[in-house]
Amino acid sequence: MTVTPAPLPDARPAVRLGVAFVPTTPPESLRSLAIAVEAAGLDDLWVWEDCFKQSGVASAAAALAWTERIHVGIGLMPAPLRSTALTAMEVATLGRMFPGRFVPAVGHGVQEWMGQAGVRVDSPLALLREHTEALRRLLAGDEVTTSGRYVTLDRVRLDWPAPDVPLVLGGVGPRSVALAGELGDGLVLANGRTTDEVRAAADAATDAALAAGRPVPDVYATLIAATGPGAQDRLDAELPLWGAQPGRGIGAAGDARTLADGVLRLAAAGASAVAVQPTVDEPDLAGFVELLGREVRPLLDQA
Structure with a gap:
């Protein structure tokens, strides 16, 4: 069955709306979700690269190939x-194959997992x-030779660079957030953040960007959400899975109004884009995505 993407409204809200996968x-559920996100008229789909679960690059490549319009981060x-x-090669390849739609982010990774993998x-x-710093230069097409504490390159140049691909950094601590503002085009935040935490991170990244003479970075936040019967109980059970506490x-x-208000609170705190993350026990993922497009999105347009 061919699914026709919903037409986009003429006026776009101040905040981009997407879904976090x-x-x-399971990885095999990504195809139907990506198609549903595009059909619902949403902006973004974010995939994760948690050890030792799924490859972010493989997931992003597949989601980009299955869709025609949405951004995939x-x-x-x-x-x-x-x-x-290797990161430069993969980012540049996807950036050129799907121009204007790929949003890669790099970060520290969870240190316990890095230790398990032997790369801490x-x-x-x-x-x-x-x-x-080296990745940005490689994507720009420079020949890079560097010998740092951790990164060593000898006359490396990409045959097919992608200078227009945005480079986003992730972080939680103040120094990581400041680094994202100093070097990145955006800051992707961990899920399970309060509005005040999002605001503090957005302000710190902006201050660091301005001090470095760079544009104000985009800020990507996540809203863990539940709707339908038992929604609050399901949300309260979900939050501890991500290190957050209810209340x-x-x-x-x-309902849709509650979800829209949650998105708007994050936008008011400085988020440029919000990915809505359904709970693990979401009984109707396709219906959840459809609700975001059919009911939540219009409320954002009106705000």
Whole structure:
């Protein structure tokens, strides 16, 4: 069956709306979700690269191929797990194959997982800085020779660079957030953040960008959400899975108006885009995505 994407409204809201595909869902379910996100008229689909679950690059490539319009982001590729040259090759390839639609993000990765994989480093911040600086130059088409603490390249140049691909950084701590503002085109935040935490991170990234003479970065936030019967109980059960506690105003549970208000709160805190993350026990994922497009999206357009 061919699914025709819903037409986009003429006026776009101030915040992009998307869906987060988290690796608690099996990889084989991604195709139907990607198609549903596009059919619902949403903007973005974010895939994850959690160890040792799913490949972010493979997931993003497939989702981009199955769709024609939506942006697909990876949040995020752990710098210790991937060589800088390989990351540049993969990012440039997808950026050229799907121009204007791929949003890659790099970050530290979960340190426990990096230790399990045998790639944990003494200074994740130093690695991320070296990785990002070299990666940006490679994507721009430069020949790069560098010998840093962690990143070493000898006359590496991409045959097929992709200078227009945005380079987003992920982080939680203040120094990581500042680095995203200094070096990145955007900041992708972990899920399970309060509105105040999103605002503080957005402000810190903006301050760092302005101090470095760079444009204000986009900020990508996540709203964990549930709707339908037992929505609040399901949300309260979901939050601890991501290190968050109920009762702190994290996430949204209820009808379309409640979900839209949750998105708008994050937008008011500085988020440029919000990916809505359904709960692990979401009984009707296709219906959830359709609700976002049919009912939540118009409420954002009206705001």
